[in-house]
Amino acid sequence: MDNQTACPITNLSNLFKPLDLSDPYPLMAQARQEEPVFYSPEINYWVVTRFEDIKAIFQDYETFTAENTITPIEPFSETVLEMLNDGDYTPVPVLSNNVPPSHTRIRKLVNKLFTPRRMKHFEPEIRQIVNGRIDTFIDQGKVDIVSAMTYDLPAMVLFRVLGVPDEDVPQVKVWSDNRILLYYGRPTPEEQIEFTKNLIPFWKYTVGLVEKKVANPEDDLISDLIAMRNGDDSILTINEIASCMITLLVAGHETTTAQMSNAVQHLLEDRPKWEALCQNPALIPNANEELMRFDPSVCTWRRVARKACTIAGIDIPKDSNLLLMLNSGNRDTAVFPKPDDIVLERKNAAKNLAFGFGIHYCVGAPLARLELNITLEELTRRIPTLQLVPEQHYEYVENLSFRGPLKLWVEWKK
Numbered sequence: 001m002d003n004q005t006a007c008p009i010t011n012l013s014n015l016f017k018p019l020d021l022s023d024p025y026p027l028m029a030q031a032r033q034e035e036p037v038f039y040s041p042e043i044n045y046w047v048v049t050r051f052e053d054i055k056a057i058f059q060d061y062e063t064f065t066a067e068n069t070i071t072p073i074e075p076f077s078e079t080v081l082e083m084l085n086d087g088d089y090t091p092v093p094v095l096s097n098n099v100p101p102s103h104t105r106i107r108k109l110v111n112k113l114f115t116p117r118r119m120k121h122f123e124p125e126i127r128q129i130v131n132g133r134i135d136t137f138i139d140q141g142k143v144d145i146v147s148a149m150t151y152d153l154p155a156m157v158l159f160r161v162l163g164v165p166d167e168d169v170p171q172v173k174v175w176s177d178n179r180i181l182l183y184y185g186r187p188t189p190e191e192q193i194e195f196t197k198n199l200i201p202f203w204k205y206t207v208g209l210v211e212k213k214v215a216n217p218e219d220d221l222i223s224d225l226i227a228m229r230n231g232d233d234s235i236l237t238i239n240e241i242a243s244c245m246i247t248l249l250v251a252g253h254e255t256t257t258a259q260m261s262n263a264v265q266h267l268l269e270d271r272p273k274w275e276a277l278c279q280n281p282a283l284i285p286n287a288n289e290e291l292m293r294f295d296p297s298v299c300t301w302r303r304v305a306r307k308a309c310t311i312a313g314i315d316i317p318k319d320s321n322l323l324l325m326l327n328s329g330n331r332d333t334a335v336f337p338k339p340d341d342i343v344l345e346r347k348n349a350a351k352n353l354a355f356g357f358g359i360h361y362c363v364g365a366p367l368a369r370l371e372l373n374i375t376l377e378e379l380t381r382r383i384p385t386l387q388l389v390p391e392q393h394y395e396y397v398e399n400l401s402f403r404g405p406l407k408l409w410v411e412w413k414k
């Protein structure tokens, strides 16, 4: 039997639980060693675990397209498809699941919104938001830092940057949590209907926001995108702007929320590392790169193989779905020696795959980095005695790609 027809189910195929993010690392270490590419029947994806293979896939965007990055794991039922149709749910691929040349056209414009220089301009405002948040709990001595800080903070920042009113943060957080469960989780048919009921007002809200800015432009990024369009649909349509916005209103905060929580958790688990940052805040930017390597909040991402190909000696049929294990590539000893240790001054920490690679590299990376750095700077400066409440059990939302603890209890000397 040749490879094309051989049964692809192996030992790892059965052991791998793609939506269980509680502790992915031991199985990934085994996979890199024994079967760097294996098939997962549970989701019908080929799982790729080594750094160089993942990077090569990201680089070859013609063979490996990103069209499946927001394809629901659980296909939508007929009822849901009808609801979306009746609810005028019309977003189009613009960024993460788009392909050139349309992706290139849109990405060039969106890039201009998030340059590091532009983001730097928001630094004082972000610092103020972070400190405002710390003020709300610093007298308490013990909190779940997710609900007290990291859950809302990135949305508050992103909303200011985009030009969305602060008071809409709680509603948009609920909508985008739902969207993640709908696309990346495995909802029951009833849940799928419930989440879809939330998706339609989310889309309408986004379209309304864009229409408001068309009528009354302000000093914000949505208005900037509208100005770049200059009334010309060949540059960018209004529907594409709304599609970019709904993408940003999910991608731009859930990811950073989870990364902030992962960073605080791991630094406090290895407390001398936390103390090192308190004593020398100049280490923080590289520490954040290392923490993203060690436990990236976007732990997996996807591609489709548009040609038959061979990856790590395994033949992959045309049109196969690939699950790229960013969290595994980031612990590949071929690139990162002692990958299970957090090394604050690791020289090549920023080589990690947490923001992807190539034409789809995270457009919000400059903003995410700024937020992560300011958050650690202010937390280490203002609450150096911060420590983990002992004997916690961390829980994660069951889904394919987004990993961060739902609660993280910390305490400190008042």
Ligand code: HEM
Residues within 6 Å of the ligand: 058, 066, 095, 096, 097, 107, 158, 247, 248, 251, 252, 253, 255, 256, 259, 296, 297, 298, 301, 353, 354, 355, 356, 357, 358, 359, 360, 361, 362, 363, 364, 365, 367, 368
């Ligand atoms: C720590 C926080 C974040 C992480 C770990 C993260 C991670 C990622 C990853 C892995 C990708 C896919 C890259 C690829 O396919 O090669 C991505 C794409 C993207 N991210 Fe982020 N992200 C973060 C924060 C943000 C923020 C703050 C924004 C918006 C302000 C954002 C907006 C986007 C968008 C729009 C894309 C699609 C880009 C494209 O396809 O051209 N992300 N991100």
